[in-house]
Amino acid sequence: MASSSSLHGYNIIAKPTGPACNLDCRYCFYKEKEALYAGNDSFRMTEEVLEAFIRKYIESQSLPPEVTFVWQGGEPALMGLDFYREAVRLQKKCSNGRQINNSFQTNGMLLDDSWCEFMKCNNFLVGISIDGPEDIHNYYRIDHSGRPTSETVMRGLELLKKHGVEFNILACVTRQNVKRPLDTYRFFKEQGIRFIQFIPVIERQPDLAAEELGLQLAPPPVSGQEDSTQVTEWSVEPAAYGDFLIKIFNDWVRTDVGSVFVMNFEWALASWMNSISPACTFSEICGRCLVIEHNGDVYSCDHYVYPEYRLGNILNDELEQMVESEKQIQFGRGKEANLSAQCRKCDFLFACHGDCPKHRFMDLRKGRSGISYLCNGYKRFFKHIDPYMKKIRQLLKQGKPAKMIMDLSKKTAIKDVSR
DSSP, X not given: OXXXXXXXXXXXXXXXXXXXXXXXOTTOXXXXXXXXXXXXXXXXXXHHHHXXXXXXXXXXXXXXXXXXXXXXXXXXXXXXXXXXXXXXXXXXXXXXXXXXXXEEEEOSTXXXXXXXXXXXXXXXXXXXXXXXXXXXXXXXXXXXXXXXXXXXXXXXXXXXXXXXXXXXXXXXXOTTGGGOHHHHHHHHHHTTOOEEEEEEOOOBOOOHHHHHHTOSSOOOOOTTSOOOOOBOTTSOOHHHHHHHHHHHHHHHHHHTTTTSEEHHHHHHHHHHTTOOOSSGGGSSSOOSEEEEOTTSEEESOGGGOSGGGEEEETTTSOHHHHHTSHHHHHHHXXXXXXOOHHHHTOTTHHHHTTOOGGGOOBTOOTTOOOBOTTHHHHHHHHHHHHHHHHHHHHHHHTTOOGGGHHHHHHHSOOOOOOO
């Protein structure tokens, strides 16, 4: 059984189809992971792995009254509905009286009435990947024949609405669509979408480590070693990403507080409220969000699915021992331990905590820690929202609704006050 020390507050992203996907998005960081399993299998989680994962995951969650399963890919819908019917059956069997939640991240291409009926009946929260209006979405998100996908995805979105399935939107921000923040944001609002998350796309050109693994993108940098700073042509530029968030924030803070929830702003508010960030990207330490691949292999993080970060296999190893292993603990603590001197002196360290270690490849020198590629962009964004966040915090502490910030913002620009 799990010890009382720390298994509270961790989760696992399950990838039942591994990197296999029915799309060929040009910016995808995960599809190349097929090379790590080349010729090994068909990228489908077996019933044996599924049962072991569900049983051990629930058993290891000794403290929370609710246990959440997160299904991702690749494209998890490729497993078919029967797989998830069996998953739900096993969850009920192993729940031991606790509430079980399911989150399902999909590209939306395979959604139909049967899928949506099942998800509604079993209270699935669905995340659907849409990058914006048709021309923005289709720029990178294509199928294996090079055909656009927006029309099919939007059809899936309408089916989710029709069946009353709870959903949110995950939108990737690239060098191409970063130029059109308000087109993107207002498109989502026109679709009646209330929960949105903007994810910056950042990948480095392949290096020697990538070539040795047969991969096309560089793995995460290693602190204290010089790594390439050459990013892919689709990677968003730092200042542009900061401005993207600022322009959307300006629209949101004047018209949509309390009615549209942009997770990037919610995460920031948590930091200004001195709460632990819900996003591992901005938390002080990491290592509490692991990944289980289709064959049962468990890795330190979604962005660290490389041989050196493999912790074991669900069929052969105890989950709690992998999560609480010294290897994983050091992985998580490394985020704070390897902060650069520049980060430690930054006024916005409380909001960023140096960003994801995967992105810390700027200014890397021998014996020194790197800084986030997005550092300048985040500083622009945090500096801009600082007075607004302080005012929202003040409103909340006074027992007033955060949406009051809208009237204040319309009347005059919020001026900075001491934190």
